[in-house]
Amino acid sequence: MLRYTLTRFLSLCLSLAVASVVIFAAIEVLPGDPASIMLGVNAQPDTLAALRSELGLDQPMVARYFAWVTGLLQGDFGISYTYRTPVAQMIADRLAVSLPLALYALGLTVVIAFPVGIWAASRRGSLGDVSVMGLTQLGVAIPNFWFAMLMVLVFAINLQWFSAGGFAGWDAGLFAVLKSLTLPAVALALPQASILARVMRSALLDTLSEDFIRTARAKGLSRRQALWRHALRNALIPVLTIIGMQFSFLLAGGIIIENVFYLPGLGRLIFQAISARDLVVVESVVMLLVFAVILVNFLVELAYAAVDPRLRAR
Amino acid sequence: MSLAEETSATSMALKNRNLLLGGALTLVFLGAALISFLWVPYDVTQMDIANKIKGPSAAHWLGTDHYGRDILAMIMVGARTSIAVAVVAVGIGMLVGVPLGLWAAARRGSLLDEVIMRGNDLVFAFPSLVIAVMITAAFGPSATNAIIAIGIFNIPVFARITRSGALTLWSRDFILAARVAGKGAARISFEHILPNVLNLLIVQGTIQFSLGILAEAGLSYVGLGAQPPTPSWGRMLADSQTFISFAPHMALFPGLAILLTVLGLNLMGDGLRDIFDPKLRRGRT
Numbered sequence: 001m002l003r004y005t006l007t008r009f010l011s012l013c014l015s016l017a018v019a020s021v022v023i024f025a026a027i028e029v030l031p032g033d034p035a036s037i038m039l040g041v042n043a044q045p046d047t048l049a050a051l052r053s054e055l056g057l058d059q060p061m062v063a064r065y066f067a068w069v070t071g072l073l074q075g076d077f078g079i080s081y082t083y084r085t086p087v088a089q090m091i092a093d094r095l096a097v098s099l100p101l102a103l104y105a106l107g108l109t110v111v112i113a114f115p116v117g118i119w120a121a122s123r124r125g126s127l128g129d130v131s132v133m134g135l136t137q138l139g140v141a142i143p144n145f146w147f148a149m150l151m152v153l154v155f156a157i158n159l160q161w162f163s164a165g166g167f168a169g170w171d172a173g174l175f176a177v178l179k180s181l182t183l184p185a186v187a188l189a190l191p192q193a194s195i196l197a198r199v200m201r202s203a204l205l206d207t208l209s210e211d212f213i214r215t216a217r218a219k220g221l222s223r224r225q226a227l228w229r230h231a232l233r234n235a236l237i238p239v240l241t242i243i244g245m246q247f248s249f250l251l252a253g254g255i256i257i258e259n260v261f262y263l264p265g266l267g268r269l270i271f272q273a274i275s276a277r278d279l280v281v282v283e284s285v286v287m288l289l290v291f292a293v294i295l296v297n298f299l300v301e302l303a304y305a306a307v308d309p310r311l312r313a314r
Numbered sequence: 315m316s317l318a319e320e321t322s323a324t325s326m327a328l329k330n331r332n333l334l335l336g337g338a339l340t341l342v343f344l345g346a347a348l349i350s351f352l353w354v355p356y357d358v359t360q361m362d363i364a365n366k367i368k369g370p371s372a373a374h375w376l377g378t379d380h381y382g383r384d385i386l387a388m389i390m391v392g393a394r395t396s397i398a399v400a401v402v403a404v405g406i407g408m409l410v411g412v413p414l415g416l417w418a419a420a421r422r423g424s425l426l427d428e429v430i431m432r433g434n435d436l437v438f439a440f441p442s443l444v445i446a447v448m449i450t451a452a453f454g455p456s457a458t459n460a461i462i463a464i465g466i467f468n469i470p471v472f473a474r475i476t477r478s479g480a481l482t483l484w485s486r487d488f489i490l491a492a493r494v495a496g497k498g499a500a501r502i503s504f505e506h507i508l509p510n511v512l513n514l515l516i517v518q519g520t521i522q523f524s525l526g527i528l529a530e531a532g533l534s535y536v537g538l539g540a541q542p543p544t545p546s547w548g549r550m551l552a553d554s555q556t557f558i559s560f561a562p563h564m565a566l567f568p569g570l571a572i573l574l575t576v577l578g579l580n581l582m583g584d585g586l587r588d589i590f591d592p593k594l595r596r597g598r599t
Contacts, residue, residue, distance in 0.1 A: 011432070015436050018436055019439070019440065026449065027448070137577060137581065138577065140576075141524070141573050141576035141577035141580055143528055143531050143551075143569065145535055146568075146569035146573070150565070152558065153558050153559065157558070248441065249441070252441030252443055253441070253443055255443060255444065255536075256443070256535065256536055259535075259536055270444070271447075271536065274447075286444055286445070286448055289444050290441065290444070293439055293441045297439055
């Protein structure tokens with residue numbers, strides 16, 4: 001297990017190193033000089049040069065890359081070109097919206113998918129199973145930002161149960177936060193819950209056809225008892241893997257939904273930073289999201305290997 | 315495929331409800347896109363402010379938008395954008411990914427195989443949407459850049475599926491026979507392996523096609539896809555957002571177009587998989 005962990009950890013570090021080079025290189029080709037954008041078209045050449053030097057833009061690209069990476073490793077993400085505030089602080093503020101949103105969506109995904117998947121598997125082939133699986137097909141195919149707009153129309157504009165957009169802030173209390181985050185979380189969760197319910201159902205059906213379930217049935221357990229006592233626990237392995245991947249997807253995938261609901265999260269930050277050519281913010285937010293995804297995948301792999309020794313041998 | 319096998323595949327296809335329904339939905343939108351080259355109910359670049367934001371009527375079956383443009387015509391022309399972006403993105407994925415997968419399988423266990431597969435893992439690890447946003451932001455928002463952004467993420471998908479399909483074939487007798495006959499790895503890959511993994515590629519292609527349509531819609535919704543005046547479904551949804559409280563039809567129809575196209579492709583993918591892989595069919599139903 002230790003060797004496996006070390007290999008996966010090395011692979012994690014390598015992935016992060018390559019990711020940082022790719023992100024830095026991609027952002028560097030963005031057209032427009034941030035210094036001239038900040039100072040406007042009438043800027044004096046010497047003021048421009050002074051600002052370029054202050055931002056470190058006069059340094060060679062390789063030097064800037066290493067300065068950026070060293071900063072990242074020390075938790076110093078640099079200073080935003082447009083807001084003149086530390087990027088780390090801006091990201092922390094935005095994470096206070098994006099992270100709870102992703103966690104809320106993940107919670108809803110599990111709460112919807114588990115009962116649906118288990119119910120469908122226990123009634124395999126019945127009308128209920130077919131209908132539920134049909135609904136999950138719809139859930140997978142629905143563009144979540146469109147679903148979000150329809151929910152705004154029904155639940156925010158017509159029924160006025162939830163906010164149509166904006167974030168009340170944590171100071172406004174949990175109820176206000178839930179009012180702002182529920183619709184975005186449902187919109188994010190629906191396609192993921194549909195996928196997870198389908199995975200849950202097929203994982204359960206696969207497990208139910210295994211020999212140990214036949215043994216359990218031969219022992220006198222009913223189909224339902226065999227499902228709850230034996231099949232479910234074994235079916236959870238692939239399901240947990242998918243949940244891990246979905247979390248990173250929900251965190252990164254929130255960027256469009258945040259735009260539908262005007263939520264001040266990482267997604268909005270990235271779009272604002274792109275239009276303002278605030279390179280250091282774009283680089284840091286993208287790197288952070290990539291880091292989160294790679295880290296979650298790494299943890300999922302470790303958890304998977306811990307419960308399934310066959311994987312370690314590979 | 316023998317005549318008997320062909321007949322049984324055709325009868326299976328006709329009995330497969332997923333394939334029939336999915337195929338029909340896909341044909342509707344493909345047909346709409348093709349017809350739009352020859353005929354559209356109204357010119358989509360023509361504004362008609364006197365008739366703006368009108369609900370469905372005999373003159374405008376799906377109503378008009380905030381510039382008075384016909385929504386049905388916009389959806390028909392928008393289908394072209396969505397389909398073109400998704401098809402080319404799948405094409406990029408296949409053109410690069412399939413040879414890489416074949417190559418990796420032919421040199422199984424070598425450094426090359428390792429490099430290709432680790433490279434794939436790396437692309438998989440990136441949150442695709444974030445990177446697509448970054449690419450379109452770096453090179454400017456356009457349909458072409460959306461295609462590249464979506465296409466890049468299709469490469470590892472096709473490389474991986476080709477490699478795994480090819481690996482099982484390399485140990486088969488008919489491949490051994492081809493090797494004994496003196497054929498090189500490249501020739502065997504293209505003459506014998508590729509035709510046998512084609513089924514897998516068609517099924518995966520359908521799925522990636524539907525994901526491409528969703529991705530294109532998402533990117534154009536945030537303004538990073540096809541630019542105005544080219545109509546695109548995602549852009550139509552973004553435009554409709556301001557008017558949703560009093561003109562929900564503006565949001566309803568483009569969204570339904572995306573939903574039904576993606577649903578059609580997904581059902582078709584499921585249906586094709588059932589036909590190509592009878593083992594799976596028995597396991598799932």
